[in-house]
Amino acid sequence: MDFALTSEQQQIRDTFARFVDAEVAPRAAAIDDAHAYPRELVRKLADLGFFGMRYPEDAGGLGLDLSTFCLALAEIARGSMSLAGCAAMQALMGTKFLQLLGNADILGRLFKPALAGEKIGAICMTEPNAGSDLDGIATTARKVDGGYVLDGQKTWVTAAPVADFFTVFARAGEARKLTIFLVERDFPGVTVGRAIEKMGVWALPTSELAFADCFVPDSHRLSRVEGDGEEHLKKTLAEIRIITGAMALGVSRAALDEATRYAGERQQFGKPINRFQAIQSKLAEMATDHEAAVHMVRYAAWCRDTGAPHHKEAAMAKLFATEAAARICDQAARVLASYGYAMEFPVQRYLRDVRFTLIGGGTSEILKLIIAKELTR
Numbered sequence: 001m002d003f004a005l006t007s008e009q010q011q012i013r014d015t016f017a018r019f020v021d022a023e024v025a026p027r028a029a030a031i032d033d034a035h036a037y038p039r040e041l042v043r044k045l046a047d048l049g050f051f052g053m054r055y056p057e058d059a060g061g062l063g064l065d066l067s068t069f070c071l072a073l074a075e076i077a078r079g080s081m082s083l084a085g086c087a088a089m090q091a092l093m094g095t096k097f098l099q100l101l102g103n104a105d106i107l108g109r110l111f112k113p114a115l116a117g118e119k120i121g122a123i124c125m126t127e128p129n130a131g132s133d134l135d136g137i138a139t140t141a142r143k144v145d146g147g148y149v150l151d152g153q154k155t156w157v158t159a160a161p162v163a164d165f166f167t168v169f170a171r172a173g174e175a176r177k178l179t180i181f182l183v184e185r186d187f188p189g190v191t192v193g194r195a196i197e198k199m200g201v202w203a204l205p206t207s208e209l210a211f212a213d214c215f216v217p218d219s220h221r222l223s224r225v226e227g228d229g230e231e232h233l234k235k236t237l238a239e240i241r242i243i244t245g246a247m248a249l250g251v252s253r254a255a256l257d258e259a260t261r262y263a264g265e266r267q268q269f270g271k272p273i274n275r276f277q278a279i280q281s282k283l284a285e286m287a288t289d290h291e292a293a294v295h296m297v298r299y300a301a302w303c304r305d306t307g308a309p310h311h312k313e314a315a316m317a318k319l320f321a322t323e324a325a326a327r328i329c330d331q332a333a334r335v336l337a338s339y340g341y342a343m344e345f346p347v348q349r350y351l352r353d354v355r356f357t358l359i360g361g362g363t364s365e366i367l368k369l370i371i372a373k374e375l376t377r
Contacts, residue, residue: 016075024079046117070246077250081353082203094121122163141172177227189214200352238314245321252325259332293321312374
């Protein structure tokens with residue numbers, strides 16, 4: 001396969017790189033310190049067409065492939081993982097099922113404004129006793145005249161404090177299988193709970209969410225039939241893993257660049273520390289890890305774009321890219337030594353933020369199980 005970028009892909013990557021260098025990277029520390037959803041930058045990403053990149057033109061999108069989307073997302077993550085998390089949520093999990101399953105009213109009133117950055121979407125899967133274990137989801141949807149009544153508790157809902165609508169997975173029907181619902185924020189019975197304070201990605205708010213006798217009209221059952229939620233989710237998980245890998249590429253690139261810059265400027269014993277073999281070894285290992293991760297993520301995205309088998313490849317790419325990024329950020333902090341521990345330098349932020357990629361889309365332990373199962377089919 002040919003990994004060379006097309007002229008269109010190069011142009012798009014360059015566009016987002018310039019945007020990040022001018023608008024995001026200089027403000028990255030301030031974005032996090034504010035602990036607030038970066039609405040202005042989210043709107044600017046919408047103006048660049050980011051949220052519609054993966055969606056077809058007849059839905060208001062740009063009709064681009066996942067490979068191109070990952071190039072743009074990696075650039076955003078290079079500038080700010082907080083902004084990249086906001087962007088990824090809005091562009092995929094927050095809007096995917098609306099575009100795929102929503103009716104004309106939902107598409108016009110919620111989906112298209114979300115592409116413009118005017119509405120914010122979130123997805124609700126994780127529960128206090130259900131993370132990687134989908135069978136543990138206990139939120140229920142009871143059928144009543146004209147709709148359903150939802151009851152349950154969700155946690156780790158990304159963007160919940162600012163979201164205008166939620167894609168909710170709940171158990172419905174006699175078989176109590178996962179079914180997808182669209183719940184708008186102003187529906188009675190929806191309560192945004194306590195905020196979850198995190199060690200990183202401070203500008204991406206996360207909280208609990210509760211549903212108590214929450215009526216959802218039939219028009220807001222996104223599932224075509226009761227119980228098809230898990231099938232739709234599994235089709236999306238590979239994509240989630242690939243874009244999480246792309247975010248890891250962004251933060252690892254930032255960490256590698258910062259370590260390389262610092263090593264060329266920092267003087268010890270009369271010469272830059274990049275002249276010492278110990279530092280050279282670290283930089284070489286970091287660069288090699290990053291380059292290998294780039295190729296794995298691009299290959300997984302290419303498999304997805306061409307319709308080739310990609311579930312194992314997506315799990316492998318996410319596993320390697322995120323673990324490599326964690327190593328790179330750690331080594332960058334070691335290159336900077338005491339300054340890697342100082343809040344005035346960005347490496348400490350990279351070191352905190354990279355943990356975000358290790359969790360989203362499945363932990364490394366879960367991914368290893370998935371890869372092993374694919375190998376032994």
